[in-house]
Amino acid sequence: xxxxxxxxxxxxxxxxxxxxxxxxxxxxxxxxxxxxxxxxxxxxxxxxxxxxxxxxxxxxxxxxxxxxxxxxxxxxxxxxxxxxxxxxxxxxxxxxxxxxxxxxxxxxxxxxx
Amino acid sequence: xxxxxxxxxxxxxxxxxxxxxxxxxxxxxxxxxxxxxxxxxxxxxxxxxxxxxxxxxxxxxxxxxxxxxxxxxxxxxxxxxxxxxxxxxxxxxxxxxxxxxxxxxxxxxx
Numbered sequence: 001x002x003x004x005x006x007x008x009x010x011x012x013x014x015x016x017x018x019x020x021x022x023x024x025x026x027x028x029x030x031x032x033x034x035x036x037x038x039x040x041x042x043x044x045x046x047x048x049x050x051x052x053x054x055x056x057x058x059x060x061x062x063x064x065x066x067x068x069x070x071x072x073x074x075x076x077x078x079x080x081x082x083x084x085x086x087x088x089x090x091x092x093x094x095x096x097x098x099x100x101x102x103x104x105x106x107x108x109x110x111x112x113x
Numbered sequence: 114x115x116x117x118x119x120x121x122x123x124x125x126x127x128x129x130x131x132x133x134x135x136x137x138x139x140x141x142x143x144x145x146x147x148x149x150x151x152x153x154x155x156x157x158x159x160x161x162x163x164x165x166x167x168x169x170x171x172x173x174x175x176x177x178x179x180x181x182x183x184x185x186x187x188x189x190x191x192x193x194x195x196x197x198x199x200x201x202x203x204x205x206x207x208x209x210x211x212x213x214x215x216x217x218x219x220x221x222x223x
Contacts, residue, residue: 004155035213042215043156043201058210090155101146101158102211109153 003027004093006105013112019078021108023091031094032074033102034058034066036087043090049074081112117145117185117202117214125220132189134217136202137182143205145178145185150199150216159187159200192221 007022025032033048035058045058047066055066063085067075074093078085088109092102120135136145144163148156162169162178162185169176175188189196199216 033211040215043213045210045212048210059212088153092156097205097211098143099161101148101161102156103158104148104155106155107153 004091004103004105006089006091006108008108009106011108011110013078013081013110015082015112017078017081017112019081019110019112021076021078021089021091021110023074023076023093023105024072025074025093025103026072027093027095027103028071029093029095029103030071031097032068033092033094034064034074034076035090035092036060037090037107038087046076078110081110083112086110086112116212117204119200119202119214119217121217122215123218123220125222126192128192128194128221128223130192130221132192132196132219132221134187134200134202134219136185136187136204136214138185138202138204139183140204140206142180146203146205146211147174147176147185147187148201148203148213150201152198156201156213189219192219194221194223197221 004025034046035043049068065077091105094102117136146161147159150156173190178185201213201216203211
């Protein structure tokens with residue numbers, strides 16, 4: 001089975017800190033995605049990548065950046081954490097968007113204080 | 114919007130009953146996917162139905178798709194307490210992104 005691993009289950013950071021959320025998948029998937037999930041707003045797409053070194057903005061990229069230096073790893077970076085970035089962050093990967101579902105990690109619950 | 118919209122927002126049933134959740138969307142699709150999320154965890158892919166399919170089964174799950182009405186439904190038969198979760202539909206348009214709705218919260222009471 002494909003496994004998507006997010007480095008932290010819970011994270012507490014201070015306002016203004018630079019935060020790195022790491023995501024690693026072990027099945028050579030081309031496509032990787034970062035979502036955030038908030039009550040009443042559902043899942044919202046932050047960034048995605050269809051190949052190494054490639055990145056595309058999702059619906060809410062402001063305040064975030066990403067890095068994909070290796071195929072298996074997709075990092076989400078909060079340049080200067082703010083309290084409104086307190087959320088559940090979900091990483092997903094996928095082999096072929098037209099034919100297969102996404103495999104999600106367990107999520108990172110980030111609290112910015 | 115490509116986003117799926119689930120209905121109802123919340124559903125409470127007794128164990129053994131069937132649960133039906135509906136999804137509507139607005140654009141043409143390549144496929145439509147259903148996911149489950151247990152509280153505080155990541156989403157789990159349940160089933161993918163292609164635009165040229167009308168019905169698909171997986172265990173106790175039955176998904177239908179009506180592209181003329183731009184709607185889909187997920188039926189869980191003989192529900193169990195372990196089915197308690199949020200369920201999301203996600204329509205996919207070729208070349209696009211998978212956009213999730215806010216989900217249906219299903220509660221199955223023992």
